[in-house]
Amino acid sequence: VLIDTGFGLRDVRHARQRLSRFFRTLNGIRLDEAETALRQIERLGFSAGDVRHIVLTHLDFDHAGGVEDFPGAAVHLLEAEWQAATAGRHGFIATRRYRPAQWDAGIDWRRYRPGGEGWFGFDAARGLDGLPPEILLVPLPGHTPGHCGVAVRANGDWRLLAGDAYFDLREMQPNPRCTPGLRLYQRMMETDRTARLANQARLRALARAETGAIDLFCSHDATELLRHAAAPA
Ligand SMILES: [Zn+2]
Numbered sequence: 271v272l273i274d275t276g277f278g279l280r281d282v283r284h285a286r287q288r289l290s291r292f293f294r295t296l297n298g299i300r301l302d303e304a305e306t307a308l309r310q311i312e313r314l315g316f317s318a319g320d321v322r323h324i325v326l327t328h329l330d331f332d333h334a335g336g337v338e339d340f341p342g343a344a345v346h347l348l349e350a351e352w353q354a355a356t357a358g359r360h361g362f363i364a365t366r367r368y369r370p371a372q373w374d375a376g377i378d379w380r381r382y383r384p385g386g387e388g389w390f391g392f393d394a395a396r397g398l399d400g401l402p403p404e405i406l407l408v409p410l411p412g413h414t415p416g417h418c419g420v421a422v423r424a425n426g427d428w429r430l431l432a433g434d435a436y437f438d439l440r441e442m443q444p445n446p447r448c449t450p451g452l453r454l455y456q457r458m459m460e461t462d463r464t465a466r467l468a469n470q471a472r473l474r475a476l477a478r479a480e481t482g483a484i485d486l487f488c489s490h491d492a493t494e495l496l497r498h499a500a501a502p503a
Contacts, residue, residue: 271323271325271401272321272325273324273326273431275307275335275336276306276307277332278308278335278372280339280372281336285299289369290331290366307336318340318341318342322344324337325398325401325405325407326346326351327418327431328418328433329352329373329414331372333433333489334372337372337373338377341376344379344400346380346407347381347407347416348381348384348407348409349416351416352416353416356370367414367459382395382407390484391472393408404422407419407421408420408421411466411469412467413433413461419431419433420433427484427485428480429484430484430486431487431489432487432488432489434456434459434490435466435469436448437488438452438490438491439494441474442474442477442486444474446474
């Protein structure tokens with residue numbers, strides 16, 4: 271099971287066609303084939319065919335770019351995100367953040383709506399097709415309409431990948447802060463400010479209340495990445 275795919279092989283090889291010039295320039299994206307999910311799992315001794323499920327936090331260009339590198343995988347996400355990236359793809363940011371060329375090649379989509387039992391006070395989508403109950407979607411809208419966290423329970427402990435619900439680990443501290451650039455970027459990318467800030471506040475409260483019980487991290491904080499890179503798989 272892969273959670274988010276980052277950039278894929280085709281993004282590295284055909285960046286001009288697949289990614290918008292706006293984001294390539296603004297974010298200073300440096301593409302490296304060795305960093306794609308496929309090459310990383312190959313270094314762990316697996317192959318593309320071993321990936322049978324991909325769970326996505328959302329469909330932004332920097333999260334879903336590698337889905338086509340795993341043609342045998344079912345791709346799980348919230349219905350609201352699929353709608354936003356297809357039917358709702360209008361305007362300057364939406365047409366540049368969602369890049370259908372990254373995921374228009376016969377993807378086996380599995381789309382969900384939240385419902386039933388929640389998770390630590392958050393809504394949840396449980397019972398993902400073919401996946402154990404220890405993997406569930408936790409809707410965290412605001413960054414995009416169908417953005418979600420992915421909760422995974424392993425060895426009795428929960429981990430929550432919060433995706434792009436925050437960008438800087440200091441935003442999870444009691445006095446939240448981040449760099450001005452990241453503050454600006456998050457505002458530019460948000461589709462619902464009220465929901466985004468409310469979800470960030472709820473995650474902050476969760477981090478405070480469940481210290482030690484839930485390992486919370488986001489998609490873009492380098493310190494959090496290094497903390498997990500050092501841990502055994
Ligand atoms: Zn992102």
